[in-house]
Amino acid sequence: MSSIRCRQLCKTFKQGDEIITGLDHVDIDIEEGEFVCLSGPSGSGKTTLLNAIGGLDTPDSGEIHMGDIRIDRLERGPLADMRLHHIGFVFQSYNLIPVLSARENVEFVMQVQGVPAAQRSRKSLEILREVGLEGMENRRPAQLSGGQQQRVAVARAIVTHPDLVLADEPTANLDSVAASHLMDLFVELNQHHRITFVIATHDKRVMSYARRLIKMQDGKIISDEPQ
Amino acid sequence: MTRLFSQFKTILTLSWRNLWRNHRRTGIMLGAISVGVWAMIFMTALMRGMVDDMLNQGISNLPGHIQIQHPEFLDDPSVVNSIDEPRGDLLAALENNGVRVWANRIKVPAVIMSERESRGINLIGIEPVSEADISGVPARISKGRFLESNQDKGLVIGAKLAERLETRLGKRVVITSQDPDNNLAERGFRVIGIYRAELAAQEESNVYAARGTLQDLLKIEGRVSQIVLVDDDYRNVESLYRRVAAATPAGLEVKPWYEIDTYLAVMFNMMDGFVLIWVIIIFLALSFGLVNTLVMAIFERVREIGLIQALGMRPGLIVYQILLESLMLLLIGLIVGNMLALVTIKPLEDGLDVSVVAEGMAMMGAGSVIYPSLTLYDVVLANVVVILLGILTSILPAWRASRLDPVRALNTH
Numbered sequence: 001m002s003s004i005r006c007r008q009l010c011k012t013f014k015q016g017d018e019i020i021t022g023l024d025h026v027d028i029d030i031e032e033g034e035f036v037c038l039s040g041p042s043g044s045g046k047t048t049l050l051n052a053i054g055g056l057d058t059p060d061s062g063e064i065h066m067g068d069i070r071i072d073r074l075e076r077g078p079l080a081d082m083r084l085h086h087i088g089f090v091f092q093s094y095n096l097i098p099v100l101s102a103r104e105n106v107e108f109v110m111q112v113q114g115v116p117a118a119q120r121s122r123k124s125l126e127i128l129r130e131v132g133l134e135g136m137e138n139r140r141p142a143q144l145s146g147g148q149q150q151r152v153a154v155a156r157a158i159v160t161h162p163d164l165v166l167a168d169e170p171t172a173n174l175d176s177v178a179a180s181h182l183m184d185l186f187v188e189l190n191q192h193h194r195i196t197f198v199i200a201t202h203d204k205r206v207m208s209y210a211r212r213l214i215k216m217q218d219g220k221i222i223s224d225e226p227q
Numbered sequence: 228m229t230r231l232f233s234q235f236k237t238i239l240t241l242s243w244r245n246l247w248r249n250h251r252r253t254g255i256m257l258g259a260i261s262v263g264v265w266a267m268i269f270m271t272a273l274m275r276g277m278v279d280d281m282l283n284q285g286i287s288n289l290p291g292h293i294q295i296q297h298p299e300f301l302d303d304p305s306v307v308n309s310i311d312e313p314r315g316d317l318l319a320a321l322e323n324n325g326v327r328v329w330a331n332r333i334k335v336p337a338v339i340m341s342e343r344e345s346r347g348i349n350l351i352g353i354e355p356v357s358e359a360d361i362s363g364v365p366a367r368i369s370k371g372r373f374l375e376s377n378q379d380k381g382l383v384i385g386a387k388l389a390e391r392l393e394t395r396l397g398k399r400v401v402i403t404s405q406d407p408d409n410n411l412a413e414r415g416f417r418v419i420g421i422y423r424a425e426l427a428a429q430e431e432s433n434v435y436a437a438r439g440t441l442q443d444l445l446k447i448e449g450r451v452s453q454i455v456l457v458d459d460d461y462r463n464v465e466s467l468y469r470r471v472a473a474a475t476p477a478g479l480e481v482k483p484w485y486e487i488d489t490y491l492a493v494m495f496n497m498m499d500g501f502v503l504i505w506v507i508i509i510f511l512a513l514s515f516g517l518v519n520t521l522v523m524a525i526f527e528r529v530r531e532i533g534l535i536q537a538l539g540m541r542p543g544l545i546v547y548q549i550l551l552e553s554l555m556l557l558l559i560g561l562i563v564g565n566m567l568a569l570v571t572i573k574p575l576e577d578g579l580d581v582s583v584v585a586e587g588m589a590m591m592g593a594g595s596v597i598y599p600s601l602t603l604y605d606v607v608l609a610n611v612v613v614i615l616l617g618i619l620t621s622i623l624p625a626w627r628a629s630r631l632d633p634v635r636a637l638n639t640h
Contacts, residue, residue, distance in 0.1 A: 056537055057634045077541050084539020095534045095637065099244035109538050111237040114230025156538075 004030040004053055004164070004196075009062035011048055011219070022048035023059065024219035032163070033194040035187070037201055037210035045219040046200035047168050053198065054087050054166045055079045066164075084112060088157030088195075090167035095153060096141040102128060102152045103137040106159050113160065127155040131185065147178045154182060158189055165189075167199040171206055183209045238548035245524065246555055256520045257560050260613070263513040264564025265571070267506045267609040272572050272599035273579070274505070278498050279600050281593045282461060284425055285491040286484050288433075290332075290362045291455035292464045293471060294487060298480040300452060301487065304349075306335050306407050309450040310479055317454075320474030326467065327458055330357040331451040333441045337404035339384070339434060341392035348388070348434045350404060352441030352451075355379065360457050364422050364435060371396045371420035377439035381419030385430025389421050396421055402434075406446040414444055425594035462495075502605055506612045513613075514620045521553055521624040532628050533636025542629035549625035550618060557617040561610055568606075572599045 006029075011022040023045050030036055038046040051057035052064060055071050064072045071082060083089075088109075096105045106124040115123075128137055131151040141149050150173055157165055165186070171179035187209055189195045199206060207213055208227075215223040246253055286292065295317075297308040312331055313321055321329045333352030338345055355374040359365045364383065365373040373383060382400065384392075394400055396418055403413045416436065424430045442448055458467050464483050472481040485492035525532070532545060540548075578596040581588060585595035 051634050054537070056637075057632075077543070080536065080539050080541045082539075083537065087539075089537055091534075091537075091637065095530070095537075097241070097531055097534065099241065099248060104240070108237065108535075111233050112538070112540055112544070114233045116229065117233075 003032055003065075003067065004028070004198075005063075005065040006049075006053065007063045007065075009049070009052060009059045009064065011045075011052065011057070011059045021045075021219040023052065023062075026062070026219070026221055028214070028221065028224070030196060030198060032196055033190065034212060035190045035197045035210055036212045036214060037199050037207045038214050038216060039201060039207055040216035040222075042202075043218075044216040046216055048219070049216070050166045050168055050198060050200050053164075054089060055083055084109065085160075086163045088160065088162040088165040090150075090154050090157045090165065090170045092169035092172050096149055096156075098141050101138045101140055102133060102144065102148075105141070105152050106155045109156060109160055115160075123159055124155075127159045128152075131155045132181065146173045147175060150174055151178070151182070154185070158185075158195070161189075161193050161195060164196045164198065167197065167201075169201055169203075170199060171201070171203050176205070179203070179205060234544060238544060238551055241548055242552040242555055245528070246552055249524070249527075252520060252523065253556065256516055256556060257563065259513060259516045260557060260560025261563035261567060263509050264561055264609060264613060265567040267509050267613075268565065268568035268601070268606055269571055269599075271502050271505060271605045271609065272568070272601045273597055274502070275498065275602060275605060276598045276600040277588075277591075277593050278494060280425075280598065281591060282491055282495055284594065285488055286461055287362045288426070288429055289484055289487055290457075291453075292458050292461050292484050293456040293468050293481065294484075295454040295456075295471070295475055295479055295481050296452065298478075300480075301482075304334055304336065304452065306405060306445050306447060306452075309333075309407070309447055309452050310454075312449055312451055313454055315476075316474045317471075317476060320471055321454070321456070326456050326471075328357050328360040329454060329456045330354045330361055331438060332361075332453045332455050333438055333445070333447070334452040335404050335441075335445065337402050337434070339388070339392065340401045340403070341394040341398065343393045344391060346388065346391060346431075349432050350402060350441065351433055351435050352438040353435055354438050358435075361455055362433075364424075364433075367422045367424060368420045369423045371418070373420050373422075374435060374437050377437050379419075379437040380416065380440055381436075382416035383420040383422055383435040384418055385433060386421050386423050387427050387430035388432070388434065389418070391431065394418060402436075402444070404445060408446075412444050412446065426589055499604075502608065503612075506609050507616070510612055510616050514616065517553065517556070517617060518620050518624060520556070521549065521621055524552070525549065525624055525628045529631060529636045529639045532631050533633045533639070536631065536633040537637060545629040546622075546625045549628055550621055553617060553621035553625070554614070557614055561613055565606065565610070568601075572601050575599050 007027055009023045009026040013020045013022055026049060038049060040046055052059050059072055063070060071079065097108065100108065103124050106127060107120045110120045125137065128134060131154060133148060133151055136144065136148065171182060174182060183206060186197055190197050201207060210227050212226050214221055297310050300308040331354060335350050337348055337350035339348050354377055369386060374381060389395060399415050399417050401413060401415050403411060406412045456471065458464050461484060468483045475481050485495065578598050580596055582595040588595055
């Protein structure tokens with residue numbers, strides 16, 4: 001899996017009688033190992049673009065290629081496999097599985113991948129230590145603060161070293177120290193493991209970490225500049 | 228293989244923990260399944276016990292599992308249609324074919340007269356030694372004694388008949404019948420025993436005398452009305468029937484009980500179908516609760532389902548996870564239900580007294596005590612129906628969960 005190529009992506013939503021444009025003929029190329037931030041006001045299409053790239057949502061028209069694979073044409077099963085093996089997601093609102101502990105949440109993707117138990121255990125403990133949650137491995141999400149839950153979600157997204165991490169407002173619920181730690185971690189993973197990051201954010205601090213900043217408005221890319 | 232095992236472990240963990248997320252709902256559903264399964268097994272055991280009793284009563288009234296007789300005898304049970312006592316191949320087959328009990332019997336229509344009343348009856352000449360296994364009358368003597376030998380000169384009558392005749396133990400009655408030459412055959416007997424039967428009709432119509440005594444009375448030396456065979460289980464008489472039929476000389480008719488009394492046969496054949504229908508009806512009532520529980524459980528977890536889809540769990544695995552959750556619920560309910568059934572049926576093994584509805588039971592041909600009959604077949608049937616239909620009814624909610632749109636699901640609050 002390497003670069004991402006989107007061509008003429010269009011997506012509209014119906015809200016009552018109103019048609020809302022999510023993506024309006026978006027063209028974008030993201031190379032392997034890039035650290036990209038998508039910025040723009042609410043409703044500009046950042047999350048819609050992330051969802052489309054991550055195969056969570058299907059565009060009305062246009063093409064999305066991930067390496068040689070055209071993902072907008074994949075069936076549900078292969079699409080799930082692609083997400084499982086190549087993409088890590090960090091959602092704005094943590095999205096942890098409430099019946100699993102922090103460690104089990106982190107191990108979830110590896111377990112579905114079929115990673116042996118010992119390896120799973122070692123990796124999950126390592127990554128939880130890395131995100132500052134040592135000693136909290138066995139806590140359930142309800143026993144963790146918002147920031148801690150977000151760190152578990154990040155740990156889950158990066159523990160398998162996916163080719164691409166898609167993060168939607170990852171720092172929205174974090175204090176500035178936690179946000180800065182998280183971004184440092186992203187940068188480190190990007191630099192050492194060549195993991196591609198695409199982050200949708202309003203947060204100027206986050207944008208300052210990006211090496212490429214794409215601004216969106218009304219479903220269109222209005223600027224795309226290196227930082 | 229490792230991956231499959233790992234995935235199974237994942238969905239097993241998720242299913243088990245999700246099951247106990249809402250203790251109250253799971254508890255209510257478990258209670259419903261357990262009570263449903265208990266009702267299936269308990270009521271089936273009662274019904275089967277009642278039908279068994281009706282069949283046993285009916286068969287003991289025929290009597291026997293297999294009968295050998297003159298081809299005309301069932302239509303015209305007169306002394307003219309008697310047969311020779313068994314000998315040769317037939318006797319060897321009866322003696323050496325693993326037949327549990329066999330006996331010669333005489334059965335003719337007759338009239339019984341007391342000083343005050345007279346009645347038409349079935350006069351039955353029996354061999355006292357084997358009668359306990361054939362009609363069970365010796366065990367139901369309420370006054371006096373049963374016949375003791377083939378030449379016993381006494382008469383055993385039912386309590387109801389004694390009441391109708393206004394006679395009692397020790398009194399003399401007169402029996403009148405016909406010999407093969409159509410001459411009156413008549414003699415006096417002393418009532419030496421009075422028996423009780425589950426069915427009043429039986430008490431009123433069947434009168435027992437010793438075979439030898441009746442042969443003398445009816446002038447049919449060496450001849451009998453029927454040869455009656457009883458095997459271990461009325462359900463499995465087919466092979467004995469074939470062996471005996473093969474050894475029976477031409478001119479005699481061999482019939483198993485289900486051909487002699489087709490009503491009993493229909494009842495026997497309907498029982499299994501009836502049990503299945505009963506089990507399915509209870510399950511249908513249960514299934515509404517089960518589907519509702521699953522739909523609610525899925526409705527509450529839409530966001531999580533979207534999340535596990537986003538994380539890369541295949542739709543098929545989501546279906547399996549929800550089915551596994553349903554299976555766990557069903558299995559726990561089954562275990563509790565089976566145990567409940569066992570502990571409630573066991574104390575009733577000595578019989579459940581339903582004498583308050585004895586008349587109704589007698590009309591159906593059953594006694595006033597029901598002995599629940601717990602069979603492996605019925606237990607397995609109830610369990611298999613619950614598991615299979617339970618999984619079937621869970622497929623739709625599970626499938627719908629797997630088809631959720633992940634983006635919409637993730638944005639559900």
